[in-house]
Amino acid sequence: MTVARHPAELELLALVEGELSRGAAQVVEEHLGACAACRAAVEAQRAARALLRAAPAVPPLAPQEVQALVRALPAHARPTPWWRSRPVLVGAPALGLAVAAAAVVISLSNGTPESRPTALEAAAPATGAPSAKAVPPAAARAGYGVPDAATGPGALLGAVAGTPARVVALLRARGIVATARDGQVLVREADGPRARAALATLPSGPVRVLVR
Amino acid sequence: MDPDRALAKRASNGDLAAFEALVDLHQPRLTTMAARLLGSHADATDAVQETLVRAWLALPRFRGDAKFSTWLTRICLNAIHDLRERRGQLADPEAPEAVDLRDGFAASELAGELQRALAALDPPFREAVVLYDVLGCSYAEISELTDVAEGTVKSRIYRGRAELAQLLAGTSTAGRESE
Ligand SMILES: [Zn+2]
Numbered sequence: 001m002t003v004a005r006h007p008a009e010l011e012l013l014a015l016v017e018g019e020l021s022r023g024a025a026q027v028v029e030e031h032l033g034a035c036a037a038c039r040a041a042v043e044a045q046r047a048a049r050a051l052l053r054a055a056p057a058v059p060p061l062a063p064q065e066v067q068a069l070v071r072a073l074p075a076h077a078r079p080t081p082w083w084r085s086r087p088v089l090v091g092a093p094a095l096g097l098a099v100a101a102a103a104v105v106i107s108l109s110n111g112t113p114e115s116r117p118t119a120l121e122a123a124a125p126a127t128g129a130p131s132a133k134a135v136p137p138a139a140a141r142a143g144y145g146v147p148d149a150a151t152g153p154g155a156l157l158g159a160v161a162g163t164p165a166r167v168v169a170l171l172r173a174r175g176i177v178a179t180a181r182d183g184q185v186l187v188r189e190a191d192g193p194r195a196r197a198a199l200a201t202l203p204s205g206p207v208r209v210l211v212r
Numbered sequence: 213m214d215p216d217r218a219l220a221k222r223a224s225n226g227d228l229a230a231f232e233a234l235v236d237l238h239q240p241r242l243t244t245m246a247a248r249l250l251g252s253h254a255d256a257t258d259a260v261q262e263t264l265v266r267a268w269l270a271l272p273r274f275r276g277d278a279k280f281s282t283w284l285t286r287i288c289l290n291a292i293h294d295l296r297e298r299r300g301q302l303a304d305p306e307a308p309e310a311v312d313l314r315d316g317f318a319a320s321e322l323a324g325e326l327q328r329a330l331a332a333l334d335p336p337f338r339e340a341v342v343l344y345d346v347l348g349c350s351y352a353e354i355s356e357l358t359d360v361a362e363g364t365v366k367s368r369i370y371r372g373r374a375e376l377a378q379l380l381a382g383t384s385t386a387g388r389e390s391e
Contacts, residue, residue, distance in 0.1 A: 010363070013370045044377035045370065051326055051380070052345035052373075058247040058256065060240035069261055070232045073268045197258055 006038055007031055016045045064204035068158055072196060153189060153211050157196045161205025178209075186212035216280035224271040231271070235264055238281060241347060242288045248342045249292050251331050259295050263288040278356065286357055289339070296335075329379040336360075337372035344369050 007015075007028050014020045015028050032039045061069070176191045176198065185207060187195045192211050199209055214220075216237070222230035239260055246256035266287050274283060330338055339358060343349040344365075349357070354365045 009370045010366050013366055041374065044381075045373050048341070048373035048377040048380070049345055052341055052376075055248070055326055055346055057240065058244040058253065060243045061257065061260065063236065066232060066235050066239060069264055070228055070235060073228075073231075073265060197261060198254075200257055200261060 005031075006035065012038065012042055012045065016042060016049065061200065062204050064159070065200050068156075068196075069200060152192075155192065155211045157187065157192060157209045157211065158199030158202070159204060159206065159208045160199055160202040161207070179212075183207075185209040188212055214276065214279045214281075217276060220271070220274060220276065220280040223268075224274055231268060234280065234284075238284055239264075242285065245285070245342060245347055246288060246292055248327070248330060248346055249335075249338060250295065251327055255295060255299070259288060259291045262291040262295070266291060282353060282356055289357060325380060326376075329376050332379055333372055333375055337368050337375065340365060340368035341372040341376065345373075 011020070011024075011028055015025055020028065032042060176187055176195050178185050178187045178191075178195070180186075187209060189211050195209060216234060219230045219234050223234055242260050242263060243256055246259040247253050250256055250259060263284065267284055270287070274280070278286075330342070333341070336358070340354060343354045343357065344351075351362045351365050355362045358365070360368075
């Protein structure tokens with residue numbers, strides 16, 4: 001290779017990435033020694049590469065946030081989730097609750113794709129609970145954001161750090177109507193999905209946020 | 213061999229715990245990718261949440277043709293595209309988020325010089341450098357994720373970096389004209 005013939009961009013990339021054979025690398029290095037333009041191009045590659053690779057990782061979601069998200073998944077691919085059947089169980093003895101929960105766990109682990117109800121089927125027999133709002137899978141996919149499964153009255157949207165007043169202020173800063181009551185924070189049903197998304201960005205803690 | 217295969221299979225059969233384990237494993241990378249591509253931690257969280265919902269809904273159709281991590285990353289890239297489309301544009305990197313919720317990270321890092329320069333790149337170039345240099349994906353993975361040939365991937369990485377360096381230097385670099 002002569003000075004007159006600049007290496008191709010991909011050759012310079014390969015040099016920077018250490019992908020050239022020793023012989024090939026030597027030829028390109030020789031060219032760099034004689035060509036300021038290519039030398040500057042390689043320096044730019046190395047500078048940008050180093051900066052990008054040194055960029056710190058972005059803080060991930062906290063494990064509690066992941067757990068809350070997983071619990072809020074729409075009932076598309078699994079049996080009736082426990083929170084949908086909760087209205088039936090209200091007032092049941094603690095033992096009954098535990099047995100029911102165990103039954104759900106068993107049915108979850110044994111469920112096959114074919115036997116699982118769709119979101120509509122899962123929601124329909126949920127004893128007329130006001131929170132049992134059907135989310136057709138197509139609509140869930142079409143709309144952006146977490147579909148409003150489990151965001152009916154009384155639904156837990158998240159539990160975050162701080163004080164109720166501070167959480168109210170944070171939610172209001174995002175245009176979500178929120179009120180503090182009895183140490184908890186209540187939001188309108190219509191704001192449920194947005195509130196859930198906002199809460200997921202907050203550190204987890206003791207302040208529970210519920211749908212009013 | 214896909215290390216996530218067993219968990220993915222259980223999750224596709226409705227096993228929530230398996231799905232949660234998969235999410236725990238992969239959401240940190242997805243969050244970093246989304247934040248670097250969108251320039252906002254709040255938007256990144258939205259995109260990751262949307263990814264989890266879409267992945268859960270699509271899991272019964274996951275056949276293991278691709279690695280689970282590639283499949284999930286692809287869903288996340290789609291969610292990011294959709295979010296960007298919905299927003300009409302990238303979050304303005306000059307405008308700090310209303311409430312900085314992550315130890316000043318959003319303000320100090322996502323509003324930093326590197327992020328501003330990234331935001332100025334055309335999306336295909338931004339995607340290429342973020343996937344390659346920030347996430348450490350291989351050329352082959354990026355090719356699969358973005359539906360372009362490996363040669364195009366390499367060219368995008370090269371040009372994305374070149375433009376980034378130019379933006380950060382704040383100068384118009386000398387081209388590589390013949391001498
Ligand atoms: Zn040259």
